[in-house]
Amino acid sequence: MKFRDGMWLQAPDKRVEYAEEIYSITERENKKLSLLCPTAHIHSRGDTLNRPTLTVDLEAVVDGIISVEVTHWHGAVNRGPHFDLFPGGRPSVEASIEKNDAGTTLVSGGIAATVTSQPHTFDIRFHSADGKHRLTSLLNRSVGLAYSPATSSPMDTADMRDFKHYILTQTTLGVGEQVYGLGERFGALNKVGQSISLWNADGGTSSDQAYKNVSFWLSNKGYGVFIDAPERVELEVGSERCCRVQTSVEGQRLKWYIIYGPTPKEVLSRYATLTGKPNKVPAWSFGLWLSTSFTTEYDEKTVNGFLEGMREREIPVQVFHYDCFWMRGFHWCDFEFMSSHFPDPKSQIARLKESGLITKVSVWINSYLGQASPVFKEAAEKGYLLKRKNGDIFQWDLWQAGMGIVDFTNPEACTWFVECLKKLFDTGVDTIKTDFGERIPTQDVQWHDPKVDPAKMHNYYAFIYNKLVFEALQDRYGKDEAVLFARSACAGTQRFPVHWGGDCESTFEAMAESLRGGISLGLSGFSSWSVDIGGFEGYPDAAIYKRWVQFGLLCSHSRLHGSNSYRVPWLIDDDDKSEQGCSAVLRKFTQLKCCLMPYLYSQAMESIKHGWPVSVRAMGLEFPEDRSAWSCDQQFMLGSSILVAPVFDESGDVEFYLPRGTWTSFWDDKTVKGPQWVREKHDFDTLPLYVREGTILVLGRPGEKRTTYNWTSPEEHEVRLYEPRANSRFSLYNAEGNLVTVLEAEENRGVWNVKDRQTDL
Incomplete structure (x- = not known):
């Protein structure tokens, strides 16, 4: 504003x-x-x-x-809700x-x-x-x-009903200073010059709207600012005054925290202490998730056919996801499998797991109840739905006909909602996709808790919604076994992973938008992130699908998902069985991720501990003094040591930036000296994947098809050294998330070896 x-x-x-x-x-x-x-x-x-x-x-x-x-x-009354600060204790x-x-x-x-x-x-x-x-x-x-x-006069303010009151601050921007973060934003990575409204919206990935608005921004000058305001926050980032960041809220007070690093990683770590660190995520969740897609026609036979087809092609699937139409149309969310399509879901899920076709099952839900559903009547009668000020239940026909919104400020509504989830857990469901949570009205509404401010509830609803479901999963499966696939978020919601990028189109442009969104979210304190591989809207051709597969399997979490078309590879290219076909590319990169698990999961544990992004990590986090690194929005770091440059062109041409040092191609051990921009051309079975100098890389065996295995055993892994140095070290965690050993590089007469410091732990 x-x-x-x-x-x-x-x-x-x-x-x-x-x-x-x-x-x-x-x-x-x-x-x-x-x-x-x-x-x-x-x-x-x-x-x-x-x-x-x-x-x-x-x-x-x-x-x-x-x-x-x-x-x-x-x-002025300072109504809630308020962000849950220092959840791990205040130092x-x-x-x-x-x-x-x-x-x-x-x-x-x-x-x-x-x-x-x-x-x-x-x-x-x-x-x-x-x-x-x-x-x-x-x-x-x-x-x-x-x-x-x-x-026109102070007398006007005797009656404030026709006036809006704002508080604003303007912090200075230095010469060359850049601003990042503010949630999952799909436009230019550097926010200087942008007007940004922090207001959750279901706007896809091609606009200035965002599903995940996070009131935190990071400067490349070694500090960040967290705005302690759940309500709408308006920012003019060098866009009202070019030398200032203006922050404004409607109300009588504005509070923010300035956080010093001096490195950007240290800023994120302190921000994580303030708003909460991400919870650990289980190793199985890093494997491939296969979805039914959204409006496609599917039943038990379809699901079985997809999973058997993936097994035939040696493509390991860890999680199968049932999207919206596992329930009857107009009945979302009644938490009941559609009997005509899934006559015995509990038995089917048990058979899928026993056969080894999958490890876990996910289902789609949201917190909106269509009035055709029996649970709407039950929730309405018990007072569990958001109301209008005249006492009516708030309803509209956007999304589900006559839908109501579960009022999570009502403790009894929370208990009831969790009981609905428990029925799913009893059926064999292991993880939940918590969709929506953005379309929360602020006008003419009355929450069960009269002390809350409707304007603050709009963004904050995402926090309490995802927290409730995440903790229900923890209660059933264990503290570190809970996983969401969540779309909406605000500050603090990073505590409940995983989040995915929302509705993107099946284009190279949307793939780049999604990457920018993921990088931006990582710079906002979120460790885990995923994307709809292949794009959600539209029908990806084989080239787009394969390039998106390469990108998506090198994110922390990976899911094949679409809107009105399936995402199994043999339906994309008429079952091309060549090494450049969709099935072969998906097989190679799914198995690559399984092979990377010793490195990837260990990096995830370190990232979660510090509040850093695991994958789609901004280059500037690893190379904060490199001005070119901060400008890179078409590539990312996978952990601290592997650089990934997705290909955004059907031709296979790609240009990417290597910071200072010696970089080694993962595929053929070719070395390149940075800093420099590099051009390469890649077939569909590779993309630029470079390992940073000084890296001790622990990998599973080639062809590995599991994401959970005993990779700390010497029989289950191999160790590679890349331009080692005296301070090269790697902390190796097991599949339970426990630190097992620290590997260090050691030189003896010009020969480098790896020393295991397990006995010193």
Whole structure:
């Protein structure tokens, strides 16, 4: 939202008043500074009358984090829901307040904020505690309040029903500074120059709307900002003033946290401490998931035929997913298999698992109940559905006819919903696709909990929805065996993996959009991510399908899924049995992922521990000093050591960037020195896959078809060294997610070997 018309004028429909000076500084308990900031320069006692003030509170939160809260009217009720912060416990902090001629400095571990001592000036500088790194600042006209429409007199605000009130801040952008994150966004990776509204929407992958809006952004200058506001947040990232990031919310207060690294990985780790680390995910979930697709016609025979066809082609499937039409039309969600198509689902699922065709089963659900479903009547009678202010149940005909929305602010509704899930678990369902959760109304609604703000519930609903289902899975299967396939999210929802990219088209362009979305989400604190391989909308031709298979099998999680067409390979290319056919490509990359499991799963455990993305990891996270690396949005790191460059062209031509160092092709051991841009041409059975120098790479045996096996056993793995160095090391985890050993490179008379440090653990 823009509040000005260029540099000099205010927007015609807005009145903006800025904090013009820091009138007084008060020290509070727990190392907190409270700044009283009038919206005019105060030169005499008379200047204190008939004008607003803004309060800016600075607090030392934990090491490397300072919170900033701006408030206009303190009497405004601060309704929930509020983000669940420090879910793992709040660490202690070494904080201090120091004063000198330059001003008052609040220190919070490695970060500090200095408030100017200059009279009639508004100036707050954020920097490293040692003074070596300048981060950002709040300068002249950077903190303000605004009315829309513009007020003509303070008397107008006696009745606020026809006015909207906003709080805004503007942090400075340095020369060359870039901004990343803000959730799964499908446009340009660097957000500078963009206007962004953090408001969950079901908009596909080809617009500025997003399913996963996360109020956190990361600067390439070594810091990040988390905006503690579940409601709609509007950002002008160098788009109202080119040298500032403007954040605004409707209301009387705005709070955000500035998080210092200095490296981007350290910023993400501190952000994970603040909002929550992702839960561990089981090794089986990294295998191939095969879906029925959405509106396709399928029954028990179809499912069996698909899985038997995959086995015949030696393509291992770990999870079979039943999408929406496992239930009857107009009956979503009644949690009942359609008897005409699945007469005995429990027995069928048991047979599939016993035969070894699959390991696990997933089903689609959402939290919307169509009124034709018997569960709608039950939930309505018991008061479990969101209501309008007049007492009616909120209904509309968008998606399901007359659908209602489960009100998860009602504890009894939560208990009932979990009981519905338990019936699925009893049938043999192991994991849940939690679709939707974005279309949550804010007008004319009354939640069961009267203390919540409907505007805040819109985005936050995704958190409580996914949390409820994830914890139900944990209760049934164990703390580290729970897996979702979730679409909607807000800050903190990274605690409940996995998330997938939503509705993309079956095109190369949509494949690139999806990758940008995944990279952006990874820079927002999410470790695990997947995509609809082949594209959701449309009919992928063989070239698009195979290139998407290569990309999708090198994401942390991999699922074949479509809308109105199947995604089994033999239906894409008329069962081409050549080595360049769809089945052969899918077989090769599915088995490649199984072979990579010792490396991939170990990297996943490290990433989850720190709050980093496992795959589709931004190049800038690994090479933060390389300006070219930050610009790369068509390639990514798989963990810390493997570079992946998907092919976005039918011809097989691809251009990618190798940062400084020696890189080795995974396929043929060819080495290339970086930094440089490289052009290659690839058939459908390869893509650029390069291993970073200094890597100890642990792999399963060639042709491996399992994602869960005893890969820590020497009989089950091989170890490769790539340009080893004295500090080369690799932490190897087993399939249960436990650290088993640390491998280190050791030189003896010019020959490099690997030393096992297991005895030292």
